[in-house]
Amino acid sequence: MAARQSRTLIRLAESTEEVAAGLHNFREVLPRHATQITASLSELSAISTALREVDQAQNNRDYAPSFYRIRDDVGILIPSLERTLTDVLDMFSRSSSRPFHTVWEDLRYHMEQEEGLGLHERLSCYRDFLQAQLEIIRGFQPQSLRDLKRQLLILRNAQEAVELRPSRPVMSDSCTLGSYSRYLA
Numbered sequence: 001m002a003a004r005q006s007r008t009l010i011r012l013a014e015s016t017e018e019v020a021a022g023l024h025n026f027r028e029v030l031p032r033h034a035t036q037i038t039a040s041l042s043e044l045s046a047i048s049t050a051l052r053e054v055d056q057a058q059n060n061r062d063y064a065p066s067f068y069r070i071r072d073d074v075g076i077l078i079p080s081l082e083r084t085l086t087d088v089l090d091m092f093s094r095s096s097s098r099p100f101h102t103v104w105e106d107l108r109y110h111m112e113q114e115e116g117l118g119l120h121e122r123l124s125c126y127r128d129f130l131q132a133q134l135e136i137i138r139g140f141q142p143q144s145l146r147d148l149k150r151q152l153l154i155l156r157n158a159q160e161a162v163e164l165r166p167s168r169p170v171m172s173d174s175c176t177l178g179s180y181s182r183y184l185a
Contacts, residue, residue: 008078009051009055009058010051010055012085013048013052013055015085016044016048017048019044019085019089020041020048022092023037023040023088026095027041030100030104033104039120040119040120040123043120043126043127044123047123050127050130050131051130053130053134054070054074054133054134057134057137063137063138070133073133073149074133076153077126077152079156080155080159081126083159083163084122084123084159087110087111088107088119091104091106091107094106110162115158115159115162116154117155125148125155126152128148129149132144
């Protein structure tokens with residue numbers, strides 16, 4: 001089972017890097033939003049690094065025995081992060097037929113108004129959450145974990161609620177927490 005989760009974490013790290021590469025194009029054509037996009041790029045890089053570190057920790061003979069301490073929390077993160085990355089990748093697809101500024105504003109509205117956190121804020125939450133998980137594996141108890149977990153659960157629930165609305169296409173089963181439970185056993 002650890003091998004499946006390992007592939008999931010690496011796949012998410014690669015998707016994070018793909019999103020970062022695409023956002024570089026937006027930064028060039030949307031100079032008004034360049035600071036916000038640059039901050040998001042920084043968060044994406046940190047998330048990719050943290051995902052790879054968590055993956056390495058679960059396969060490290062010193063840290064792997066403690067991986068059970070974070071398994072459930074990582075299971076909360078995976079579907080939420082995947083939904084966020086999918087939203088950004090969908091924005092990239094729409095930019096082939098619509099102006100960049102329009103699809104950027106549509107994404108911003110969707111994330112902030114419908115789900116409660118903008119792109120940079122949610123990326124920051126994911127990064128902080130992953131860093132807290134790494135601290136747990138290393139034997140520390142981060143002070144902010146309860147707040148981070150609560151914020152992530154609120155975001156995930158909002159994402160699920162938006163998916164269930166009839167006006168938005170429902171994403172595939174691969175984005176639900178239940179489908180990831182097999183990776184977390």
